[in-house]
Amino acid sequence: MIASANNERRKNTVVIGGGIAGLQAALDLADQGYKVAVVERQASIGGRMISLSKVYPTLDCASCITTPKMSAAAHHENIELLTYTEVDSISPGPHGHTVVVTRKPTYVNAEKCIGCRLCEYACDTEHPDDFEQDLGSVRAISVAFTNAIPQKAVLDADYCLACGLCLRACPTDAIEFDQQPRQETIHADTVIVASGFQLNALTIKPQYGADKNQNVISPLTLERLLAPHGPYGRVLRPSDGKIPDSIAFVQCAGSRDETIGVPYCSRVCCMYAIKQAMLLSGSLPTADITIYYMDIRAFGKGYEQFYQNAKAMGINFVRGKVSKIDSADKDDLLVHVELTEEAQDCVRKQRHDLVVLAQGMIPQWNPTASSPVHIGRDGFVATPDAGSPCSTNVPGIFVAGTAGGPKDIVDSIAEAGAAAMEAGRYLSMRGASSDSPRTVALELMA
């Protein structure tokens, strides 16, 4: 595709990923006057955090922390959000980095769309809702989720029947069936990689039987079950809609395990399991809640107290790694575990209604194919300089949040600030003026 003037932008910084780390970095730079573009592959910014119910150790509502940052970024004069956009390549040159992105077609003209959702209400094609971890359903054309930013409808071509119902319902004629993917180029002085994490497959350990029983669930699914605006508004187990009476958390179900190639600790599972257990005991006061763990890693500020509170609340902590999960019948589960702190009769098969597997954190994006950024042996972006923990192997490209390794929200936000600081220092050393998005070097190139 020939790059036309419309398809080129000049920025001080491109932030890859519009999650909590990317937004924090973008805001920190934009507040200093630098021009920032945030590239987000989903239809809305907010990342993983916006789908969570509450955060540890304060039990604050996750949306209450994320949404203000989302809307601050959306309304910031120095920030441009490129949602529904994939990064094709990052090529460093002597005059900064060239980031080529593809803007996926939303089939909705974002200028015209007013987010009224009339198209969504008119559409009669439904499919499982990604955002709700497939628990609910969503229309083929819809706004990503209630508090999505931008509040613009996106049409999913995989499910759309092109029946035209939305076309007729739209009051502003925003729907454009003929949109095409559009490649665009951003010239930037610095790049911050904040591409985040994904969880490894629920079925990665077949002995946990997630492919055989629906009631072996992901912690992100439980987040949605616990969220006040979640799919059911209450905690029900997936297979039969029963209110679970006995819930097990299986820790280290996808990390610290050489057999699945994730030898490292995912760092957040202990704490979110404790948090979810606490929230569960709030919403299901009579339920038995057991956490099967190897060690409880309550490393952060206030975390140990949080753990002790959970114990005091009557949450059952059992030391032993679960080796196998069988179906007791169609719905219930048998968890095989050695109670390593018991003297006798220690091999048990415990029956539970619902099992949550603490899946491992793995990187969402591998930059090596499309950029000169190196990754470490664990697959996360390598940070070779211990004295500059956000710097990658490429000068001017920085990393923030879980793209650089597993970490929790608190650490991601702190690291995003650090990455913004390092990027800001890099920009000022290159003589980039915060008032002008163009560096001297870029002027020369243009």
Place this chain on the structure above:
Amino acid sequence: MAGTFNSDLHLDIKAFGGKDVDMCMNCGTCTTICPMSEDSGGGFPRRVIRLIQTGQQAKLEASLDPWMCYYCGDCTSSCPRQANPAETMMASRRFLTARYDFTSLARLFYRSAAAEISAIILVGLFVTGLFVAFHGPMVLNKVELNTFAPVHAVELGDWIMAAVLSFFLLAGAARMTWWTLGRRNMFRISPMIFLRQIPVFFVHLFTQKRWHKCGSHPSAVRWFKHLLLVSGYLSMLTLVLILLRWFQTDTVYPFYYPQRLWGYYATIALLYPTADFLISRWRRKEPIHLFSEASDWIFLIMLFLTALTGIMVNIFRVGSLPMATYVIYVIHLSIAVPMLVVEVPFSKWSHIMYRPLSIYLAGVKQAAANAARKLEEPEATKAAA
């Protein structure tokens, strides 16, 4: 000594082949995955590893758990730390074999392949020397093995060797019994319990039926091969120890005669499984054959060579090749005798004794515990009344 604490126990186990014992973080995956462990109250592999890591040698020596493992390898393949619990169990069996042996020769042989090979060569040369010095007249126009090596003399040697080796082996068995039942308990348990459990020993000696429970993969084939090997071994033992006068003869019987048929069966039952195990160890085909210590190789190779030279004696004898028969006979004994002298009490062979004995002892313990419970129950009901 039993009763000691040994902070270097984990290093010792490493020298016996359990190289990754320090990797274990005690999560317990192995114990729950193990199909045998639940019967012993979840005693292994994790708890055995824990004993090793914490240097509790006395408890390890008092434990029968290492002998309850038949090495299916499920624990090793599911271990999140890849700490190889199955091989640690194997190493603890080697360690225990060495501890049961009061001479410390087993310890030397297990830890040093050079020492084991030297001992085998030494005993082999000794046997060859005996024949060179004391062999009978060599009749060269026809095969007269009993003139070259008079059967009564060979038989005498057989019995002396059997007596000496049995002494060492039984001494090891006694130490195992002593340590695992406990000094005090041994005399508290009713002799009737010891007697009643005896069939258990022989059932497991002849069938190794526990193997069937082992492993998520069907292990019937491996069990059968091992059973074949044991049957071949016990057949050969009977033929050369009890029936030697009938077996070592200069008369060439017809092919279908039981003496020849039995001999051929025993040979095949020794050659096929040993060759198969050697190939499997070489190619690392089965989980049990992934890791091989020198002692594993030496045992299999010696057993294979014993059977091979044995059948060659028969071939040359039947083929009327006198000189070849005498030479291969001397070679055969120079391999078989050191194999027995070194392996029976001091190395891997001894598991033919310790394996069924451990199941017998576990049975005795269980029966004694049941008896004790029965004694307590009436008292408890009386007290309640």
